[in-house]
Amino acid sequence: MSEPLLRMEHISKAFPGVIALSDAHLSIAPGEAHALVGQNGAGKSTMIKVLTGVYRRDSGTIIFDGRAVDFHSPQQAQANGVSTIYQEVNLVPFRSVAENIFMGREPRRWGLIDWRRMNADAAALLQRFGVDTDVTQPLLNLNIAIQQMVAIARAVSFKSKLVVMDEPTSSLDEREVATLFDVIRQLKADGVAVLFISHRLDELYAICDRVTIMRDGQTVDERQLSAISQLELVARMLGKELGEVQRSGQTGFDLSGYQAEQTLLEARGLRRGRALQGADVSVGAGEIVGLAGLLGAGRTEVARAIFGADPIDAGEIRMAGRTAQFRAPSDAIRAGIGFCSEDRKAEGIIPFMSVRENLTLAALPALARSGIVSRERQQQLVERFIKRLGIKTSGPEQKVRELSGGNQQKVLLARWLCLNPRLLILDEPTRGIDVGAKGEIQSLINELAGQGLGVLMISSEIEELTEGSHRVVVLRDGRTVAELPHAEISQDAIMAAMAHGAETPDTVQGEAHDQP
């Protein structure tokens, strides 16, 4: 390799309570397309933000284009040749294409904007990427792919040597991705390097030359993509060795004694935009079904679709044998479904309210007589659940924000359990919870399933899936690619399905996917 264009070395960055990066590395050659991969929380975006001056690093060096740099803002980075294309197109929708490209650098004559020159320059710039469009129309009239091209044209017009693309394909369809890839090839041909972040492995292999793999804030590997298989890539991301012993015994699950009972939930052929492209999931009463997949595979989207939080384009959901059409979460709740979302802080707890108020929020209608909530019954309910779930709190009136993450999660679980649900969807139930509390939550899930509750558990931790599920459903690019019965659950099988899709021919595949 020639002298790298970018060399980030020994990069560390800590936030209060979290070490986001510790001694991470990244090195990019001129004119190469470089992939950056890792699970959620691996440190990819922190790494990019350190590079582009959004965050200040705690330590480490950044050498760009032959000299040590220390960008203080994205603007400064851009002025020095590092541009960033964000996941959500960060342009101004109501303004014209030309304005978006030249915003802040509008050509002027006599102090007034020279519209004619601006439009001509913008059209010429877009022409370079084979985009022929009316640059005077507002950006919002264009589809996302062209908007993405406009963002790239803007980036390149700053004479960038490195363009960082943070999940640029997440909202593009396949044709649009192909057009974007043409542009990336054009950039490479012009000697511009591209740092490409995507969770779609096929895309990385299609366009990138090398890959840097991150995990837990560290760089764990750097390879030629042609020299690493998809399966190995996934294993490196998850930090697993292939063929590693399956049972660690560190989780709080104990799955003995489950007998297959009647099917509670059956979702088939769920489709929604590009996020869901034919996902199938079923959960039996008393069964814990693990939902596996890489980031962006559509796990949360499946949960939200089942819960009625997002409308689906196609697909069928049956609850207890009856076709269900949930137009809103309230419909799903009435049908006996509960959903603990991944982001407790944003979507779950109300931090300044007490344990009692948080816990009974969803059950208030049931606790009320002629609109008046009986404080006594509320109190009884709260105390029962505090005892039953072992919530560690000084009392029902303690503010929820004062509780630990694990106990906040228990309050949320209790909130749903008040409603006597038949199916509970748990999105990353133990994320951000310390090890001890993690085990408690896991055994609680186990116990609830033992009492007949169906559980759909989304998790990024592979042990939680292998040890905590009666069955594992694996999603890849919005599709169900494998369904592993209990006897076939292993880390290798899950990782193989995440990486390649169905390794073993699977019955789930054929039936539902050919449906329109």
Add this chain to the structure above:
Amino acid sequence: MATTSPTELRAGQQATGRVRIAALLQRQGALIALVLLVLFGALRYEGFLGGYNITEVLRYNSMFGLIALGMTFVIMTGGIDLSVGGVAALASVLAALLSPYGMLPAVVVPVLAGLLVGLLNGVVIARLAIPPFITTLATLLAARGMALILANNASVSVDSGAGFASISLGSVFSIPLPDGAFNVTIPLLVLLVAYALGSLALNYTRFGRHVLAVGGNEEAARLMGLPVARIKISVYAINGALAALAGVILAALTFTGLPTEGLGWELSAIAAVVVGGTLLTGGMGSVGATLVGVLLLGLIFNILNFENGRGVVSLSAYWQSVIRGVFLLVVIILQNRLAGRRQ
């Protein structure tokens, strides 16, 4: 590999054509309504298109026009300014108090005071990240209080001998029309110059384009390196100065500094801006459309007066509030539906 040509990708744009037509209707809707209203008035009332009526309507509404112009820029950044009524009252009192010292101090000092209040608004909103609604509510109260203190809780008479009064009396030139001549008064001239400058600034300067960018997507504007805080501070400062100018005209028209005048002016201005077609959420708007909005709302009042003059029905002036309110609600609902379709 067969890749898609961008021309094919453009096919997706056709679907949004309807949005463009709807947006056009929305922007020109106010103008169409204005034309219809003028036709209605001209056919129904004698003297409606007479020089006297036109002169008076334009002179009176020049005050609201100035405030609505500043408000247009504020709203285009996604903000709001409730302090304008208080600022105008303060300025009218200052102008009346300073009128014995001649035209210059009676105009310049109040406008500078308004600029200062606006600067304060802008700095608090942009630098301290306090919501505009709260910030300008506070300065509204403060400006109003200051006006009452300076005026000693009473109206202040303008010194009619010292030149200041000529602002309201003077006519730059006249056009003879039936029912009296149409006079281009100084307030109207100020209004026209202000709108011409405003339109030029919005369409042909970086400042104007960046105002729209901040309102359209503040985070994007920041990432594009635009001086977001400075842009916000500027629009509030400009609006403060224009509100003060309206207050000066108020003092000149009424020969009085009126510390309690200007109640609800902020709402009239916001209504005119929104009716004109500027998005209340920011990012899109037009200066000319605001002028149309001002005239439209002004004519509703004017027509109500004519209607009462005919003696058939007698509608209280309060009806104008009801009509304006309903009108505004309809426009906002339409805007919201349009915005929803864009998502």
